[in-house]
Amino acid sequence: MGVHRKMPSHLQSKQDRRDAMSFKRIVFWSHLVVGITFGLVILLMSATGVLLTYERQIIAHMEQHAVDASSGVRPLTADEMVRAALASGAQPGNSLVFSNGDRTPVELSVSRRETHLLDPYSGAPLDDAAQTTKAFFGGVTGLHRWLALSGKSRQLGRAITGAANLGFFFILVSGIYLWWPRKWTWRVVKLNLLFRRNLPTAKARDYNWHHVFGIWALVPLLAVVLSGVVISYPWASNLVATAFGPASPLQPGQVASDQRQDQQGAVGDPVSFQAIADMLRETEPAWRTLSIKLPKDQEDSVLVTVDTGNGAQLARQKTYTVSRVTGDILATSSVDDQPLGRRVRVFLRFLHTGEVYGVFGQTLAGLSSLAAVFLFYTGFALAYRRLIQPIFRRRSLSA
DSSP, X not given: OOOOOOOOHHHHHHHHHHHHHHHXXXXXXXXXXXXXXXXXXXXXXXXXXXXXXXXXXXXXHHHHTTOOOOTTOOOOOHHHHHHHHHHTTOOBTBEEEEXXXXXXXXXXXXXXXXXXXXXXXXXXXXXXXXXXXXXXXHHHHHHHHHTTOOTTHHHHHHHHHHHHHHHHHHXXXXXXXXXXXXXXXXXXXXXXXXXXXXXXXXXXXXXXXXHHHHHXXXXXXXXXXXXXXXXXXXXXXXXXXXXXXXXXXXXXXXXXXXXXXXXXXOOSSOOOHHXXXXXXXXXXXXXXXXXXXXXXXXXXXXXXXXXXXXXXXXXXXXXXXXXXXXXXXXEEEOGGGSOHHHHHHHHHHHHTTTGGGHHHHHHHHHHHHHHHHHHHHHHXXXXXXXXXXXXXXXXXXXX
């Protein structure tokens, strides 16, 4: 029988290092291959992501220019705007969204995907407001989501961008592993944490830039990419639903029956929408938008949502159920009343654009997308020097 002898510790240490280097080599080449495979698509999504950074603010600014505010003309009251909207074809259940700003159009929200703008001074439709700007951002969004493909080909575009997004996630995670130093010292870390001047070659510069942009943009890029996976793939969305519950919103304004019974005995004209709006503006002095859901003629209450954020922050939205008979607030619902699954789903949706954290979040998402552009520029440059340049050199030597 043979005798198993334990390998000496110094030889075992060398073997462990060789195994680690072998695994690291596999990760490196996987990182390189995935980057080359999806690089151009990721570069396109990153560049379009930069262009979409302030889409919300730019469109809102251009919409204001469509409003002709003559001197001395006052905006319509909420009741006058409701009548103008109904005359234009609005139906009960649609919402009128008033913004806290001069010359800002009133938005008629028919559904999640259908909205119309109304002149705040006349109630006339503003269907052509900021059309060029919206068309531009619509085209950029099409490139970002489905490579500007149309018809049945759009699903192919979605599949490609979704796969590229997953590939980007692998690139980020493998990049962390490849960068991770064996010894954490400031001297080692700062080489890849800070931009270095007077580097001897373009390759050294690209190597430095690749690491610096990757390290500083890592966390926001992971947030953008992971939220993008949930947006792109039903299985990822289903995982969120399984973990946190369904995303269907709770219907607001469920009022106690005794409060409704008290209203049934009241008589007189209904409280005006303007009075209700004024009351809620005093209740929420930091309001930015106020959305009135148009009630049916016989309804004795109205739902009004007050948003103190940018429209993407669920925690800054509150829905009031207000009596049309007495003007009293009958019920209030906020983010805490929404199912956890919906809160998480909305958070992830606007984490992708950074809007969940306001202008700061948008700026951070935009800068991280810009960093991704440099990541793939420097990555392609390094790959070219490693894979392509040697071929040309060998050919020149053999010529």
